[in-house]
Amino acid sequence: DRPETLALTGGYRRIPVMQIGSDIYADTALILDELDRRFPERSLIPVIDSRRQPGVDFALRLWTDRVFFPLLPWTQLPRALHADREKMSNRKIPLDPSHPSYTLSRAAARESLAQIEAHLAHAEPTGWILPGPNPTSADVHLAMNVWFLLFVAGQSWVRSEFPRVVAWVTRLHERAGMEFGAATGGIEMGAEDAVEVAMVGESCVRTGEAHGEVMGAGTGGVRVGDVVDVAPSDYGRDATRGTVVRIDADRVVVRRRDDHVGVTTTVHFPRSGYVVRKARIAKL
Known part of the structure; x- marks a missing residue:
């Protein structure tokens, strides 16, 4: 188990994950894409004949x-x-x-x-x-x-x-x-340090500014504002539940809160290799 990681990811257990403030990025492919977006002059994406x-x-x-x-x-x-x-x-x-x-x-x-x-x-x-x-x-x-x-x-x-x-x-x-x-x-950081960074950090995705929709088998037409479960489609299928704040052809981003440690994070997943489903929430 990685309990400290789970407090930030909300269920996703695979590594690596990347944290920037309260934004958590899952999956190596998405991590590389985000680093490439933030630091294009130091891109790690392979380039052959001037093409990524x-x-x-x-x-x-x-x-x-x-x-x-x-x-x-x-x-x-x-x-x-x-x-x-x-x-x-x-x-x-x-x-x-x-x-x-x-x-x-x-x-x-x-x-x-x-x-x-x-x-x-x-x-x-x-x-x-x-x-x-x-x-x-x-x-x-x-x-x-x-x-x-x-x-x-x-x-x-x-x-x-x-x-x-x-x-x-x-x-x-x-x-x-x-x-x-x-x-x-x-620099090595402990679990408490990572949680503290998330608590004081501000997400790069602002509530209300994101938009998008995905229609497809098993999704039921997921939109911004829906509560969903996101999980890998191959192995390590523990799902992360959260409210969609962004969804498009490349990624789905959910905001979630871990009440045990009192931290809210915004978790980014790639669309490729992941399943997004509307959460089944029991009604009392």
Whole structure:
């Protein structure tokens, strides 16, 4: 469980999430889009031949989710966490490293890393995954999983078999001002700090200025002002309930209050990969 995160997201349990004041952004794709909107001069969205390529980012996220998740060393983690993640992913996660699915995942990871190793051999002079002077989300998605294999799953064979991959991840850490192997960089904040920021922060979405409508199967014609449940469509389907303050083709934004800690947040979700339904509210 991530109780501090739930106070801000209202049910959404996947990571990462991004907080700016009282605005909470769910899903890596939306986080990158929002950062790109706020800081266009430092965009991470891949650009090929002067054109943004969000599809490259989407494809890499799918690949990393499918290949690396089963390699997590569940035998070294609490059983309660194992049971919780099985429920969240809606599938059995084997504990035995000799299980066929674990063996297949390791083989798939090795094959994928071999392809990255070969690609990096021709990525000079910049040394990033895609052409250009700066890293992009392509580097972020791939490097995150190399870090995961090395420092969480303890797969030491990565370091010995793929030196270019390790050198590339090291460069990315250095560019971000992080020590290689560190999980985070910058200033660390506790849960209480995040809640306090949300309490005093002002949302970028003003009540009454947003508008939009979506018609489609299962939505019932959701409009601004409706109380809805928003949940991922694949796994980790815990819903966030709130009042719609913005909805369009790209995102749905709901405002909600956590009475337990007394904080109101505005939670942003991408439309792609999420289900929006009018909430069923019991009448007394």
